Amino acid sequence: xxxxxxxxxxxxxxxxxxxxxxxxxxxxxxxxxxxxxxxxxxxxxxxxxxxxxxxxxxxxxxxxxxxxxxxxxxxxxxxxxxxxxxxxxxxxxxxxxxxxxxxxxxxxxxxxxxxxxxxxxxxxxxxxxxxxxxxxxxxxxxxxxxxxxxxx
Amino acid sequence: xxxxxxxxxxxxxxxxxxxxxxxxxxxxxxxxxxxxxxxxxxxxxxxxxxxxxxxxxxxxxxxxxxxxxxxxxxxxxxxxxxxxxxxxxxxxxxxxxxxxxxxxxxxxxxxxxxxxxxxxxxxxxxxxxxxxxxxxxxxxxxxxxxxxxxxxxxxxxxxxxxxxxxxxxxxxxxxxxxxxxxxxxxxxxxxxxxxxxxxxxxxxxxxxxxxxxxxxxxxxxxxxxxxxxxxxxxxxxxxxxxxxxxxxxxxxx
Numbered sequence: 001x002x003x004x005x006x007x008x009x010x011x012x013x014x015x016x017x018x019x020x021x022x023x024x025x026x027x028x029x030x031x032x033x034x035x036x037x038x039x040x041x042x043x044x045x046x047x048x049x050x051x052x053x054x055x056x057x058x059x060x061x062x063x064x065x066x067x068x069x070x071x072x073x074x075x076x077x078x079x080x081x082x083x084x085x086x087x088x089x090x091x092x093x094x095x096x097x098x099x100x101x102x103x104x105x106x107x108x109x110x111x112x113x114x115x116x117x118x119x120x121x122x123x124x125x126x127x128x129x130x131x132x133x134x135x136x137x138x139x140x141x142x143x144x145x146x147x148x149x150x151x152x
Numbered sequence: 153x154x155x156x157x158x159x160x161x162x163x164x165x166x167x168x169x170x171x172x173x174x175x176x177x178x179x180x181x182x183x184x185x186x187x188x189x190x191x192x193x194x195x196x197x198x199x200x201x202x203x204x205x206x207x208x209x210x211x212x213x214x215x216x217x218x219x220x221x222x223x224x225x226x227x228x229x230x231x232x233x234x235x236x237x238x239x240x241x242x243x244x245x246x247x248x249x250x251x252x253x254x255x256x257x258x259x260x261x262x263x264x265x266x267x268x269x270x271x272x273x274x275x276x277x278x279x280x281x282x283x284x285x286x287x288x289x290x291x292x293x294x295x296x297x298x299x300x301x302x303x304x305x306x307x308x309x310x311x312x313x314x315x316x317x318x319x320x321x322x323x324x325x326x327x328x329x330x331x332x333x334x335x336x337x338x339x340x341x342x343x344x345x346x347x348x349x350x351x352x353x354x355x356x357x358x359x360x361x362x363x364x365x366x367x368x369x370x371x372x373x374x375x376x377x378x379x380x381x382x383x384x385x386x387x388x389x390x391x392x393x394x395x396x397x398x399x400x401x402x403x404x405x
Contacts, residue, residue, distance in 0.1 A: 037212075039289060039364040041351070
């Protein structure tokens, strides 16, 4: 009887330990926004556009270009300045990892610029020139993003 | 031809009568509630000019289902159909939206960027254009859609009056609605000024049920002139483009 009880106890302990380890292992890593609350009751005359999720950030396919990055959530860091560049959307969840030196394809969209960019005005519009890469700032529903463009 | 037994006919007739004339205790969509909503919409559409200050909260849902709430402020001045000035300030950005019936300008005040585009001639059409072409939700857009055909009440699953409540010291009537993608609640001021004083929208398309809340303070006699709707380019603010949903190429205008 005693040996059955001890066996049961050890099995429970093992199960508990395994569960704990698994739980912890799952916890770490990035925190990505998967949706936002809808902020309008009335969605306009094209109400049934098939857009079930009225999340501005995920409305377009090409916004998630950086979605595989680990985003460091530092909840206390609400400062306006991150490194070189001001962000329209400096929210911690949207802080981008530095753009690496790998080739940046024209048409890619990023949330923030690499270091050492210069503002250049072409035909009245501001561009950011960062080394050999040109970015066109664009204002969207929730933030300002940058599209890689050919030199204007 | 077989003669249908009378008992079967009688049973069928009973079934027909009871299902046709059965009265549920209360309809799911209460007509008085829908009428109150329409009355509010009609009142909003009758206003010649208004300024409303809104305090909002909005939930973002993380991958693991946790919700993070952000607070924001909206200061909106409207002279329908073609004057709009909206200042928004929240954790994500501080922006100014300007519309004068011809041009729309968005100034991102923390970035010192602005964008300006040709605009249609009414606020309603502007809201549609911004949504469809640029993926931008006009803050407070419901205030311009209630009382118009753009207020989508088809697919209303339930609507009911849950009684009186006091919001910011004012007695309101509290109504709740269920639609396919959202549940929402509105507190409409009682009396001669049936204005929305509070709205809560629960998004049902995510299991975490994120919410948006808004509390409204109204000024029905704002003082302003038309210069309020024009953009005076401040020094150091640079022009950029609005995100363009419709073009597949790099948007250069």
